[in-house]
Amino acid sequence: MPKVGMEPVRRKALVDAALRVIGDHGSLAVTMSDIARQAGVSPALAHHYFGSKEQLLIETIRSLLRQLRRDAVVALKQARTPRERLSAIVRVSFHADQFAPETIAAWLAFYAEAQRSEETRRFLVIYARRLRSNLLADLKALLPADAAERIAEGAAAMIDGLYIRQSLKSAPIGIEASIALTEDYLNALLASTSPSPLKEKGKPLRTIQGQMT
Amino acid sequence: MPKVGMEPVRRKALVDAALRVIGDHGSLAVTMSDIARQAGVSPALAHHYFGSKEQLLIETIRSLLRQLRRDAVVALKQARTPRERLSAIVRVSFHADQFAPETIAAWLAFYAEAQRSEETRRFLVIYARRLRSNLLADLKALLPADAAERIAEGAAAMIDGLYIRQSLKSAPIGIEASIALTEDYLNALLASTSPSPLKEKGKPLRTIQGQMT
DNA sequence: TAATTTTGATTGACTGATCAATCAATAAAA
DNA sequence: TTTTATTGATTGATCAGTCAATCAAAATTA
Numbered sequence: 349m350p351k352v353g354m355e356p357v358r359r360k361a362l363v364d365a366a367l368r369v370i371g372d373h374g375s376l377a378v379t380m381s382d383i384a385r386q387a388g389v390s391p392a393l394a395h396h397y398f399g400s401k402e403q404l405l406i407e408t409i410r411s412l413l414r415q416l417r418r419d420a421v422v423a424l425k426q427a428r429t430p431r432e433r434l435s436a437i438v439r440v441s442f443h444a445d446q447f448a449p450e451t452i453a454a455w456l457a458f459y460a461e462a463q464r465s466e467e468t469r470r471f472l473v474i475y476a477r478r479l480r481s482n483l484l485a486d487l488k489a490l491l492p493a494d495a496a497e498r499i500a501e502g503a504a505a506m507i508d509g510l511y512i513r514q515s516l517k518s519a520p521i522g523i524e525a526s527i528a529l530t531e532d533y534l535n536a537l538l539a540s541t542s543p544s545p546l547k548e549k550g551k552p553l554r555t556i557q558g559q560m561t
Numbered sequence: 562m563p564k565v566g567m568e569p570v571r572r573k574a575l576v577d578a579a580l581r582v583i584g585d586h587g588s589l590a591v592t593m594s595d596i597a598r599q600a601g602v603s604p605a606l607a608h609h610y611f612g613s614k615e616q617l618l619i620e621t622i623r624s625l626l627r628q629l630r631r632d633a634v635v636a637l638k639q640a641r642t643p644r645e646r647l648s649a650i651v652r653v654s655f656h657a658d659q660f661a662p663e664t665i666a667a668w669l670a671f672y673a674e675a676q677r678s679e680e681t682r683r684f685l686v687i688y689a690r691r692l693r694s695n696l697l698a699d700l701k702a703l704l705p706a707d708a709a710e711r712i713a714e715g716a717a718a719m720i721d722g723l724y725i726r727q728s729l730k731s732a733p734i735g736i737e738a739s740i741a742l743t744e745d746y747l748n749a750l751l752a753s754t755s756p757s758p759l760k761e762k763g764k765p766l767r768t769i770q771g772q773m774t
Numbered sequence: 775t776a777a778t779t780t781t782g783a784t785t786g787a788c789t790g791a792t793c794a795a796t797c798a799a800t801a802a803a804a
Numbered sequence: 805t806t807t808t809a810t811t812g813a814t815t816g817a818t819c820a821g822t823c824a825a826t827c828a829a830a831a832t833t834a
Contacts, residue, residue, distance in 0.1 A: 463588060476731065502719065510718040533715060
């Protein structure tokens with residue numbers, strides 16, 4: 349069997365398998381055997397390539413974050429104005445892949461794990477910061493800094509909250525409705541807050557591409 | 562040692578111990594021994610009274626919900642108008658007990674568990690429904706039904722989201738700020754939505770006490 | 775080209791640790 | 805004496821992680 353160069357193939361297969369198994373099972377309490385079986389290899393091979401279960405799990409969450417970033421970069425490519433970029437960020441957060449029940453279950457499992465694993469927490473903090481700071485960057489083009497910060501915090505919380513509520517699967521809200529609710533929030537608070545006098549309508553100060561990376 | 566009537570005492574001690582251990586450990590993957598030790602009894606006794614670990618965990622989440630309900634009843638006692646009741650609901654959600662890191666960690670662990678345990682999910686669904694329907698009841702006194710429903714959904718999501726974000730402990734938001742953000746949301750959306758023509762300012766149609774039970 | 779050695783890929787079988795759950799035994803009230 | 809409370813000891817199952825052995829491609833040598 350040993351065709352050389354299997355390593356990257358197997359690593360990817362195992363990470364994908366881990367994600368699927370965790371999503372299905374709804375917990376990180378899955379066995380290496382489960383994951384290896386799903387990937388079509390022996391448990392020993394999983395240990396061979398990742399050293400430990402923890403390491404495989406870490407790689408799995410990294411892969412989840414990488415995917416999210418990729419989606420974000422694509423979505424932000426098309427956005428031109430700060431307001432459009434805000435909508436793009438919202439839309440990405442509720443992207444169909446991310447909204448699949450298994451993916452939500454996996455995220456949730458990692459959130460719980462973050463209470464114990466310092467490294468898992470680090471990754472989730474990166475995600476949380478990225479979401480907040482991307483929102484913030486565009487809000488600052490529309491509002492004074494202090495208002496922008498409050499609204500960024502609120503929008504991030506609403507996105508995460510809609511996501512979590514989805515995990516219970518009772519009265520599922522749906523992608524479009526989730527986007528609409530978040531947009532409503534942004535519209536209402538943008539309207540009720542006095543706009544930034546300097547930056548409004550002028551050439552936006554920030555239009556750097558690829559901020560969300 | 563056997564003084565009769567220990568059962569309720571031990572049950573409570575074990576449930577409290579479970580909550581503390583789960584909160585500290587940040588996961589349901591705690592052993593019966595850990596819990597029993599914390600409660601000052603042998604692991605065998607925990608099994609004697611609860612039959613299984615799962616059952617003890619179920620009782621633990623029930624106790625968490627009971628506490629939340631108690632707080633809510635107290636907070637709603639003082640509220641007079643629908644708008645006051647809305648604020649009371651928000652305040653209760655961020656009540657200090659609920660906001661303690663160990664409590665947040667425990668909630669999170671149960672959310673994750675709900676992906677597997679039908680019974681755990683049932684309890685969390687009850688919580689989610691209760692939050693939504695309490696918000697809804699008072700919003701309907703201020704707004705047309707469809708707008709009320711959207712805003713109830715949004716507010717519930719924001720509350721849960723602020724809660725979850727807290728669990729990462731990076732840039733903690735704090736109780737007061739969390740309340741303020743949710744109030745901002747309510748104020749902004751109440752202002753930007755045309756009020757219910759019939760009910761506004763008149764004697765509210767719904768002022769039944771103890772709705773949040 | 776043919777024979778060989780080396781190296782990467784892969785696994786089955788095993789180990790040690792951990793835990794939920796059980797149970798028989800004990801001790802003290804009623 | 806019967807009932808209730810309590811535990812130490814044990815069991816059976818589950819898993820992460822290890823290891824020596826195998827297999828076949830690739831590299832090297834003849």
